[in-house]
Amino acid sequence: MNNTIIDVSHVKRSYKTEEGIIKKKQKVVEALKGISFSVQEGEIFGLLGPNGAGKTTMIKTLTTMLTPTSGEISVLGFNPVTETKQLRPHINFILGGERNLYWRLSAYDNLAYFSDLYRIPRAVQKAKINELLELVNLQDVAHQRVETFSKGMKQRLQIARGLVNNPKILFLDEPSIGLDPVSARKLREIIRELNNRGTTILLTTHYMYEADELCDRIAFIDKGNLVAIDTPQNFKLKADNVSIIAFTTLGTSEKNIHRLSDLPIIHHVQAENRGYLTNIKLHTHDPQTVVPFIYETLNGAAIQDLTITKPSLEDVYVELIGGKVS
Amino acid sequence: MMRALLRTIRVHMGLSMARPMFQFIIWASPLFLATIAIFIYSSRSPEDIFHYVILGSGFMALWSSIVFSSASDINRERYYGTLEIIFVSPVPFFIVLIGKIIGNTIWGFLSMVISFIYLVFLFGVHITIPNPMVFFLCTLFVLLALTVFSFFLSLAFTLSRQAEALMNFIEYPIYLICGFMFPVSILPIWVQPISYLLPPTWAIELLRAVSTNEFSINMIEKSLIGLVVVTMIYMVLGIFCYRAVEKKARISGKLGVY
Known part of the structure; x- marks a missing residue:
């Protein structure tokens, strides 16, 4: 080769x-x-x-x-x-x-x-x-x-x-x-x-x-x-120290979702609306700090199915191409 | 190269005939045109009937299938998404273009023959060609001249998506300008130079000259030389345009856009 x-x-x-x-x-x-x-x-x-x-x-x-x-x-x-x-x-x-x-x-x-x-x-x-x-x-x-x-x-x-x-x-x-x-x-x-x-x-x-x-x-x-x-x-591997926090929220405003991106340790926010529900994915190096921040920022909105996973190639792509918010 | 040319002829004859519109152009349209022409010229001499009914309606069929269809075939390839593929295949693009035109020429010639048989058997049209061999050779040359003209027009279609609109617009005016059903001399003086810039005008005049009862070689001199000259001009233009098309298509990148 x-x-x-x-x-x-x-x-x-x-x-x-x-x-x-x-x-x-x-x-x-x-x-x-x-x-x-x-x-x-x-x-x-x-x-x-x-x-x-x-x-x-x-x-x-x-x-x-x-x-x-x-x-x-x-x-x-x-x-x-x-x-x-x-x-x-x-x-x-x-x-x-x-x-x-x-x-x-x-x-x-x-x-x-x-x-x-x-x-x-x-x-x-x-x-x-x-x-x-x-x-x-x-x-x-x-x-x-x-x-x-x-x-x-x-x-x-x-x-x-x-x-x-x-x-x-x-x-x-x-x-x-x-x-x-x-x-x-x-x-x-x-x-x-x-x-x-x-x-x-x-x-x-x-x-x-x-x-x-x-x-x-x-x-x-x-x-x-x-x-x-x-x-x-x-x-x-390069993105190995990045964690993906994914969750679904009900009844939160777009303004609150944008506020999530204000936290510097969140590299990327990906939001997808599905009727009343919004699927959110956050890329971060520090999930321990981010999780409480999510609850604080979304202020009373229902949060469900919260998971913390390692990034897939798609997550790498989104981080490289998608900018801070997509 | 020859194998690719023969296969292209075969494939495109099949593809053309699979289109109902083309079937209409080949099988039905010449019969309508021949019927109209025979009603107009029925009281005229057999020679006039041959010149303006048989050759006239035959040329309309030829024009539709050779020039009109060959040129539109490029847009069809664009629509199928195959234009880019044939353009970058190892066989030169002009081989595919010529293959398509020859395929349509064969259909066009068949259409002409159908119109001829229809007039002979249904309307009892009597035909005498004084020198069949010269007539046959002239017909072959006419087909070659129209193929060259068609090649030139096809190239315009390769580059421009708007060319089809223009082509649809000029299909019928060409019947008139080239004098398919009457002599060009009855057209307004300012139109006649345009007529003589187009090979079909010289082509039909050549076949009329070669099929007159008092045929002599001198009578076909003018139309033969005229057809040779315009064919040469369109051949040179065709080669020039082909080179430009090869270059420009790769710059504009519009072969796949329809």
Whole structure:
């Protein structure tokens, strides 16, 4: 291992958009603001961040779909801006959602067409397609039109499509978005299986447990900036002296919830309204001091199910990206 | 490359025919257009009927399927979410574009033949082509010229999402401007230069010239040279636009937006 397969250095990417109908005004949106990271051969590397963080832009830039505004990129030793011909046969990508397939074609015909677009010799195509359909468990519906498939089946077919050329690197952009838990688990199994076979994987996701379970390393990006990069274990270790106090409260005001964040030893307050109830999560180094403060601050409001736990990767993410209050 | 081209032709012929609107364009629309044309020209000479009914309604079918459908196909790919995938696959994007256009050309030609059979068998239209071989060669060249024009228009669709609105707007005016059902000479003088900037005008004039009873090579000289010149112009523009599209699509990042 330790063979750098993707190297991203100070990459910036901005888009020009227009505002207004009659008096059009050009606006420049900076999607990536100078990101640097590298991915090692055989790794599953996760790019995590909120909507609009720049994850998809990063993936599209790495897969030759977009050119960066500035910065240097090397994928498998090739420059994705100028050496597209050399690079494209060795990579593939899967964008989340149900699109990116021909719904009026069968699963088999979709794979056959994309195999030709990736110049897979006809002699090996049939066996390869059958193998891929088996991998994603669609062999029984191979000749059925894709429009009759469920979301999970379409997503799995996309995985098969992304593998027609045996890519050395597979880019996955939110692959499990909208999938039910069973389909999402199946998808994770496939990703792990691919990685075991030697495919390097770069994936973006919103689901922290997915990143925690799959990724060797994770980069958190927010508003086009790289916030932190490490292994999931190290992220959790760094936050090991942090405790998460979670509780549900009834009948408290928003003002009181905000007052909780006034205490300096509380790093982060996360509140979620559910009807009359509010679920609150606090991040702190000193739970012993914070718990009495909670009762004092919420002043008579009912507090129930109070627990003190160690942080999950999601808690680390919220602390890194969410600011003081979210 | 050839394998990808042939598969694209096959796949897109299937995809096009799976759309009810395209089926209407290929199977039904030419019959309506041919019926209207024969009612207008029924009292004219067989030569006029061939020129303005058979070729006219056939060209309308060809225009709809080759140019109109090929150009709209790009927007459909954008909607399917496959445009980005085919754009970054190892096979060059122009191969996929040409494959689509050839697929639609085959359907368009079939549509033309259907319209022809319909007129011959139902309305007893009599056809005599003085030199079938030259007519056949000219038809092949016309199909090639329309393919080049269609390629150029498809590129505009690759970059712009607004192009479809313009395309819908100009589908019928093109029938008139290019003189599918009447000679361009009856159009206002200021419209005629626009007509001759468009390959379909020269294409239909070439086929009319080659199918006149007193056919001689001199008669097709003007329309043949005209068609060669405009086709060359659109070919150069097409190559230039293709390079610009390849570059600009990666800068604007709008291939996946629909």
